[in-house]
Amino acid sequence: MEAKFDRASELKAFDEMNLGVKGLVDSGISTIPRIFHHPHLSSTPLLSSSTMTIPTIDLGGGVFESTVSRESVISKIKEAVERYGFFQAVNHGIPTDVMEKMKDGTRGFHEQEPEVRKKFYSRDSTDKVTYRSNFDLYSSASANWRDTLSCFMFPDAPKTEDLPEICGEVMLEYSKGVMELGELIFELLSEALGLDPNHLKEMDCTKGLLMLSHYYPPCPEPDLTYGTSPHSDRSFLTILLQDHIGGLQVQQNGYWVDVPPVPGALLVNLGDLLQLITNDKFLSVEHRVLANRGEEPRISVASFFVHPLPSLKVYGPIQELLSEQNPPKYRDTTVTEYSKNYMAKGLDGKSVLLQFKI
Numbered sequence: 001m002e003a004k005f006d007r008a009s010e011l012k013a014f015d016e017m018n019l020g021v022k023g024l025v026d027s028g029i030s031t032i033p034r035i036f037h038h039p040h041l042s043s044t045p046l047l048s049s050s051t052m053t054i055p056t057i058d059l060g061g062g063v064f065e066s067t068v069s070r071e072s073v074i075s076k077i078k079e080a081v082e083r084y085g086f087f088q089a090v091n092h093g094i095p096t097d098v099m100e101k102m103k104d105g106t107r108g109f110h111e112q113e114p115e116v117r118k119k120f121y122s123r124d125s126t127d128k129v130t131y132r133s134n135f136d137l138y139s140s141a142s143a144n145w146r147d148t149l150s151c152f153m154f155p156d157a158p159k160t161e162d163l164p165e166i167c168g169e170v171m172l173e174y175s176k177g178v179m180e181l182g183e184l185i186f187e188l189l190s191e192a193l194g195l196d197p198n199h200l201k202e203m204d205c206t207k208g209l210l211m212l213s214h215y216y217p218p219c220p221e222p223d224l225t226y227g228t229s230p231h232s233d234r235s236f237l238t239i240l241l242q243d244h245i246g247g248l249q250v251q252q253n254g255y256w257v258d259v260p261p262v263p264g265a266l267l268v269n270l271g272d273l274l275q276l277i278t279n280d281k282f283l284s285v286e287h288r289v290l291a292n293r294g295e296e297p298r299i300s301v302a303s304f305f306v307h308p309l310p311s312l313k314v315y316g317p318i319q320e321l322l323s324e325q326n327p328p329k330y331r332d333t334t335v336t337e338y339s340k341n342y343m344a345k346g347l348d349g350k351s352v353l354l355q356f357k358i
Contacts, residue, residue, distance in 0.1 A: 010033060010034065015137060026114070038224065041223070041224070054087060054259055056089075056265065057073065062092075070188075081189070082283065086250055095177075102301055103243050106215065106299050107299050109215075116164075117164075130151070132148060134148075140229070145227055146214055151171065153178075153179075153210070154207075155207060171211065171213075181239060186200040193282075195320060199320075205305060213301050214301070216245075216292045222290065224291075226288060226289065227292060228288055231287070232353075233269065233284060237271060238271055239268055240268075243299045245299075246258065246261055247289050247290045248267075248289050249287060270282050270284050271306070273335070279326060281321060309336050309339055315335070316330060333356055
């Protein structure tokens with residue numbers, strides 16, 4: 001007779017190892033603990049990426065030779081974010097060697113001696129730098145096969161000595177490039193909405209940058225769990241650096257679509273808060289990461305433009321976009337209120353935006 005499954009005790013035991021999923025892999029397991037089982041892994045059909053491709057947009061290094069070339073990029077971004085919620089950015093201004101160092105640094109952190117990374121293991125949201133497995137470990141129905149190093153890089157950049165020695169310098173260097181790129185993209189998005197280029201920046205959409213450096217170890221039973229379960233982001237904007245492994249999928253028209261890595265590209269997607277303030281003009285699209293069925297880890301670095309908490313600034317649909325024909329679809333909220341609802345719910349595939357609909 002099968003022993004009774006005590007989920008709470010198993011979660012606690014896993015968490016108190018302070019070594020994440022990597023610790024389980026290092027122990028030589030051949031089956032995954034039941035806390036990682038997703039009993040209803042989506043049976044939604046997968047549409048191959050050859051049938052539908054996320055657009056790739058050349059940002060020209062942020063330097064446009066003419067008004068025409070700038071307007072051409074704005075038009076492409078507008079179409080991409082209205083239709084897909086995602087686009088691949090190339091010629092984005094962040095040097096390839098910095099991107100490679102960031103991926104190497106992330107892998108280095110997660111693969112260093114357990115006693116070193118253990119020092120950063122924490123669920124205390126007031127800690128500047130935290131290493132943990134699953135931010136929603138205790139609130140979600142099932143855990144994901146993923147570990148994460150988390151740190152706010154802006155507005156108050158951490159000191160080098162507060163960051164992990166193995167990747168601290170490149171975290172600071174890479175995040176500066178992401179801030180500059182984000183400011184450019186918010187300008188182009190503002191113009192795509194028919195607003196002044198600085199409109200979204202003046203709404204403080206760039207007033208916070210949270211960097212999550214993810215490590216997805218090989219999974220011995222990849223059909224039973226996710227790397228990251230289906231969700232949309234709580235941010236205004238997310239910029240993703242990913243390695244060559246793949247596994248990210250985006251939901252489009254009821255199908256899950258592969259998003260193969262594009263060498264040198266950064267994947268840009270819009271978050272819930274931008275969908276809210278644009279009154280559904282731009283889309284925050286659900287996505288997921290399949291459990292890693294390869295032999296080497298998958299590395300990704302997600303940079304979220306979202307405020308550190310608490311943040312009491314009130315956000316609602318932008319007045320200039322509203323009319324009798326386009327009344328507000330969402331009530332006003334704060335980043336703190338939205339984030340608390342998001343964190344409490346965990347990644348369960350249901351958008352928190354629904355809770356704020358009028």
